[in-house]
Amino acid sequence: MLSLFDNGAPAPCPAPFNLAAYVLAEAETVPDRNALQIVRPTGAERWSYGKLAAAVRGTGTGLLALGLSPGDRVLLRLGNTVEFPILFLGAIAAGLVPVPTSSQLTAPEVAKIVAEIGPKLIAAGAGIALPDSPPCPVLDEAALAALRDNAPCDWQMGDPERLAYIIYTSGTSGNSRAVMHAHRAIWARRMMWDGWYGMTGADRILHAGAFNWTYTLGTGLMDPWTLGATALIPGAGVTPAQLPLLLKRFDATIFAAAPGVYRQMLREHPKLDLPKLRHGLSAGEKLPDTVRHAWQQATGTEVHEALGMSECSTFLSAAPGHPAPPGASGYPQQGRRIAVLGPDSAPVEIGTPGTLAVSDRDPGLFLGYLGAEDETRARFRGEWFVTGDTVSMAEDYAVTYLGRDDDMMNAGGYRVSPIEVETVVNRLDGVHESAAVEVTVKADATVIACFYTGEALDPAALSTHVAENLARYKQPRIFVHRDSLPKGANGKLLRRALRQDYEAQNDPA
CATH class of the missing domain: 3.40.50.980 (Rossmann fold)
Structure with a gap:
């Protein structure tokens, strides 16, 4: 199979x-x-x-x-x-x-x-x-x-295929790419209604993100409005510790957030009394099992996870009527055509790890990267848009996320290219070479670390330099000076080796 x-x-x-x-x-x-x-x-x-x-x-x-x-x-x-x-x-x-x-x-x-x-x-x-x-x-x-x-x-x-909006995502080349979406992209989100949300027009969904995050824009605003539901958005300055009060006071029936927000809430509130809440939704990065379990213990409700990306939003998810088995992220939503591909660009056998791919027939798939036709074509293998995520699929089609098959990082739900970070760090006088890596610093928490060679610089100077040139979520939180950086036979940086070495020396447990 x-x-x-x-x-x-x-x-x-x-x-x-x-x-x-x-x-x-x-x-x-x-x-x-x-x-x-x-x-x-x-x-x-x-x-x-x-x-x-x-x-x-x-x-x-x-x-x-x-x-x-x-x-x-x-x-x-x-x-x-x-x-x-x-x-x-x-x-x-x-x-x-x-x-x-x-x-x-x-x-x-x-x-x-x-x-x-x-x-x-x-x-x-x-x-x-x-x-x-x-x-x-x-x-x-x-x-x-x-x-x-x-x-x-x-x-x-007009034509549903025409350009409606452009959003930005990090590309594997190190440059942020302008992702072009058609008007039809919103029509494709209908597959999330039952495949992830379990939402109706009677619901009140509180999304913890800011207005200007695309996760909030889609899941927290446009989808509820399409259904006639009520969207609840925290005002500027509301902290994660205040969210339980808002969930209860405003009778939220569904809660949506990135995993980090769940983690912060639970740190302050190990037990939550939310009688109107039916379930939570999580996306933006992998939801740790420890956070999922802690939320269940605190609220008595499930959190349903979704996998997706800027180019196709979410297309794999668990749902109230179809929860994911332990360890898995969820199932392909009804109406999707999804495959796990091997090196030959053909679907692998069930249970074999491979690269997650979405068919080009999917109405939610992007039109392409603005001004980057070659990079757009490079993301396709025949009909398949290749996501860059390594997964495995079970016989019941449950999909388990295994990690990235490239070196992309995830910072608070945002995908960040290491090359973009390294390009900025390498411009600083005294730096010869750098490598940006996502490292685990404690259970269920990761940050961006930057390893560099050259002069041993003041961490404050490094932090100031990146703050002037990168958005906060892209900025390394840790700087480590090294005499050299590990490389393969072809001279490619071995970022995974840096991560493993750092975590071995700084036990995150």
Whole structure:
């Protein structure tokens, strides 16, 4: 039996189609229902479906009135505020292409993105880094909020295959890649409703992430709105220790977060009284079994994990009606075509480790990397998009994650290329060579460590240098000076050897 899952293609995306119109369709039938509550211990800011749709469509009109045309790109440099999803959907409603980015990026990182995408407008929150000389108008949050008062724009309908938005992910070349997604990407997320969420329009889902994280945007906002559910998002400044209070006070029925948030909550609250909560959702990185078990003990509910990536969102998951067996992450969602490939690009036998791959027929698969056609083609083997994750598939199709088959790192749910980190460190005077590696520092906790040769430098100087050039989640937390770095016969850095050596000398148990 081969490691291949295929139970038929999903229903095709309707045409003509607009992602934002699809997400906010419930505003026509339940305009007074709560779509969004921004929750804090002191209370909540509420947005009805009618108010939200009016803000989105008014923003669309305002953007067009500024002289933008369908297809133009809008760069989002916004913090954890409601302006983020309103602008994202408002741009798409009007046929524009939003490009959300992490607020943690530095000015040099943003300048590189600006040069690549050529935005016609930048929306910027206070204190968030921008290029020194923006090549287009910059709209602050006050001006952005004023756009909501415009008359509603018409939905820009069209081919579901056309470009809807661009998000950034680290590439194996060391450069962050612009991932282009079609309008149909939101249609593909229907496979998550039963395959992961177990969510209906009656649910109240609290997502612990900030507005400007794509995990929050999809799982915490757009999917609940598509179903007519209520999205609960913690306001800026809410800490993980305060989340149990918000879960209980605002009657959350589903909780979504990255594993690190679960870990921090449990550290403060080993026992939680959440009578309305049915289950939790986890994505962004592998959920440690110890955290899963501790959550079960604390709440009496399960956490259902999902695997995915920026190029295809989540496509493997456990669900309330189909929990994962011990050690496994979950199952291919109904409607997906998934394989575990060997070196010959053919599916391996069941139980044999291989590379996880997604069929090019998947409606959630990206259109390609902007300006990187060769790298796009390199990610495919025939029909298969190769994820770079090493997994094994059981006879019942349960998939167990075994690790990366390259050296990509994971920092708080973000994939980080070691080459990107090393390029920055190597620019510092006195550094000859460096290697960035994800290391375990204690049970269930990893950080980025940087090993380097050359002069033994002051760790503070190293930290200052990377802070000026890399987003916080990309910055190494540990710097280790070495006389030399291990390499293979072909001269390639052996990052795995560095990790194993470090962990052997610094027992994380």
